[in-house]
Amino acid sequence: MKTVRIDAQGLHYTPLNTMIREAVAGGATEIVIDHVMGQRFIADGLKGNATLVINGVPGGDLGMFMSGPTCVVNGNCEHAPGNTMDEGTIVIHGSAGDAVAHSMRGGRVLVRDSIGYRGGIHMKQYDSKRPQLIIGGCARAYLGEYMAGGEILVLGTGCRETVTERGLGSGIHGGAIFVRGEVDEWYLGVGARKAPLTGTDREDIESMVREFSRWFGTDADALLKEPYTKIVPSSARPFANKYTWE
Amino acid sequence: MDGSQIRKALSLMDERGSGEGSGYVVYGAFPEFRDYYAIHVFFDNIHLTKPAVDEVLSSWGAVRHEEEVPTYDTGKIKKVHTPYRYFFKPDPSLMPRSATPGDDIVTQIVMKINTTIPGALVYSSGKNVAVFKASGWPEEVADFYRIEDYEGYIWLGHNRYPTNTPGWWGGAHPFNLLDWSVVHNGEITSYGTNMRYIESFGYTCTMFTDTEVVAYLFDLLIRQHNLPPEIAVRALAPPFWDEIERMPEKERLLNTALRLTYGPAMMNGPFAIVVASQDGIVGFTDRIKLRPLVTGTNGDRLYISSEEAAIRTYDPDVTGIEMPRAGEPVIGRVIA
Numbered sequence: 405m406k407t408v409r410i411d412a413q414g415l416h417y418t419p420l421n422t423m424i425r426e427a428v429a430g431g432a433t434e435i436v437i438d439h440v441m442g443q444r445f446i447a448d449g450l451k452g453n454a455t456l457v458i459n460g461v462p463g464g465d466l467g468m469f470m471s472g473p474t475c476v477v478n479g480n481c482e483h484a485p486g487n488t489m490d491e492g493t494i495v496i497h498g499s500a501g502d503a504v505a506h507s508m509r510g511g512r513v514l515v516r517d518s519i520g521y522r523g524g525i526h527m528k529q530y531d532s533k534r535p536q537l538i539i540g541g542c543a544r545a546y547l548g549e550y551m552a553g554g555e556i557l558v559l560g561t562g563c564r565e566t567v568t569e570r571g572l573g574s575g576i577h578g579g580a581i582f583v584r585g586e587v588d589e590w591y592l593g594v595g596a597r598k599a600p601l602t603g604t605d606r607e608d609i610e611s612m613v614r615e616f617s618r619w620f621g622t623d624a625d626a627l628l629k630e631p632y633t634k635i636v637p638s639s640a641r642p643f644a645n646k647y648t649w650e
Numbered sequence: 651m652d653g654s655q656i657r658k659a660l661s662l663m664d665e666r667g668s669g670e671g672s673g674y675v676v677y678g679a680f681p682e683f684r685d686y687y688a689i690h691v692f693f694d695n696i697h698l699t700k701p702a703v704d705e706v707l708s709s710w711g712a713v714r715h716e717e718e719v720p721t722y723d724t725g726k727i728k729k730v731h732t733p734y735r736y737f738f739k740p741d742p743s744l745m746p747r748s749a750t751p752g753d754d755i756v757t758q759i760v761m762k763i764n765t766t767i768p769g770a771l772v773y774s775s776g777k778n779v780a781v782f783k784a785s786g787w788p789e790e791v792a793d794f795y796r797i798e799d800y801e802g803y804i805w806l807g808h809n810r811y812p813t814n815t816p817g818w819w820g821g822a823h824p825f826n827l828l829d830w831s832v833v834h835n836g837e838i839t840s841y842g843t844n845m846r847y848i849e850s851f852g853y854t855c856t857m858f859t860d861t862e863v864v865a866y867l868f869d870l871l872i873r874q875h876n877l878p879p880e881i882a883v884r885a886l887a888p889p890f891w892d893e894i895e896r897m898p899e900k901e902r903l904l905n906t907a908l909r910l911t912y913g914p915a916m917m918n919g920p921f922a923i924v925v926a927s928q929d930g931i932v933g934f935t936d937r938i939k940l941r942p943l944v945t946g947t948n949g950d951r952l953y954i955s956s957e958e959a960a961i962r963t964y965d966p967d968v969t970g971i972e973m974p975r976a977g978e979p980v981i982g983r984v985i986a
Binding site for chain 2: 480
């Protein structure tokens with residue numbers, strides 16, 4: 405394993421990303437970046453399978469269009485980590501802002517604590533690419549808004565209730581949202597409905613919970629004993645009459 | 651607190667601006683003139699227009715002291731206006747039927763200068779309050795005024811990315827009237843409705859931008875109508891009707907009354923706003939949270955920002971980073 409250390413103190417994101425790319429091109433398998441404070445676009449469009457350890461608070465759009473690498477953040481994230489990410493993993497040892505995993509098309513985003521509004525907005529899937537967003541704490545309103553594919557799991561650890569805000573799955577037309585515990589109908593967004601869990605769903609939840617626990621050291625078996633609620637689109641094309649004419 | 655930390659924190663978010671407008675406001679700037687309205691004016695040509703402004707002021711009260719606002723040529727900002735300030739005491743006997751004659755006279759002066767004297771714009775008019783703004787990046791504007799030379803107990807800063815109207819000195823945030831200063835991220839799409847409403851109470855919008863209306867709405871709702879800040883924010887960013895229907899009866903009646911009374915004051919569109927007065931600050935977002943807002947605390951200090959990293963840059967020892975719920979105000983009260 406070849407490790408490269410970068411001190412990001414006072415560094416703009418452009419030279420920082422140049423240094424990251426140079427490290428990857430030089431064969432680094434682990435890149436540790438210290439003193440990160442608000443630099444946006446870290447690891448954007450980065451390919452390969454290096455692991456980036458980000459110490460601090462990275463700015464918005466961490467790992468946008470990233471394809472392959474793993475980002476481990478020791479701190480909170482701002483808006484939209486995993487924006488349109490293609491493949492790879494983002495692990496956040498903290499919380500994250502709004503629009504986490506915005507338009508993600510592959511890979512996984514795991515957040516130890518809570519996330520802001522519109523988590524998983526516009527997530528999509530195609531062929532073998534099925535992105536997953538796993539949230540340890542709770543999620544604010546409009547989770548899975550306009551979601552077109554992939555899976556979101558909310559564990560609600562440390563929250564009184566997992567879902568307490570409106571618009572859950574608002575405009576969803578593909579993919580599924582899994583929430584630990586019960587979900588009051590009132591919180592469901594337009595075009596979303598609850599559905600019974602299938603065997604495949606249970607397998608998916610188990611694999612997501614185990615992956616989450618592997619990163620954050622939580623008790624997977626205890627979490628898996630809990631009930632989960634599944635939220636899906638209300639029909640195959642819930643908005644057919646709204647935007648299109650036959 | 652002097653202005654050096656907010657300069658650093660705001661500059662961290664340069665990505666959010668376009669270099670066409672930045673600004674700051676500080677409360678507690680002029681302890682030696684704390685009882686005087688600090689009326690700040692941008693003059694296009696000070697020799698031509700100052701006599702007209704002097705005349706308006708002298709007809710409504712007395713100027714205790716006046717000076718050009720110190721600026722420093724850094725080669726970065728073109729000084730297209732001359733910032734100038736008066737420390738002014740209005741004569742309350744000229745507004746005998748008002749409960750707040752000083753504030754009413756100064757409001758009238760601001761509206762009069764801004765609408766009838768071309769080449770003069772009052773951009774700050776509160777007691778013990780100073781706004782510093784210009785067209786430039788946050789660090790450039792800070793250096794232009796040397797805001798590190800000013801001390802105060804509340805600071806707001808703003809970095810503008812003008813989208814709907816041109817960038818100019820008057821259009822930079824914060825917007826101020828009397829004690830109220832506003833910084834705003836987003837667009838108030840209900841601006842037309844809000845503007846017609848607020849102008850029916852005698853305010854005049856002159857700065858070609860939506861944020862100005864927020865300063866006037868706060869002045870109307872809190873100073874003139876005596877609403878507490880929680881209720882004022884509730885009127886401007888109210889819960890949805892389907893949420894009101896689910897509330898217990900007392901709360902439902904209150905919220906229904908507020909929506910009906912202040913319908914035209916309700917602000918639509920994406921926004922995150924922080925309003926300051928000498929008593930504290932209030933931060934809130936639109937009710938579907940289309941703009942970011944993060945808070946942090948450290949002892950008796952409250953921070954509100956678009957980004958956590960900016961708060962941590964201001965104060966590396968900050969604790970209690972939180973994200974307020976959409977439409978719900980975060981209120982910091984001055985306690986000493």
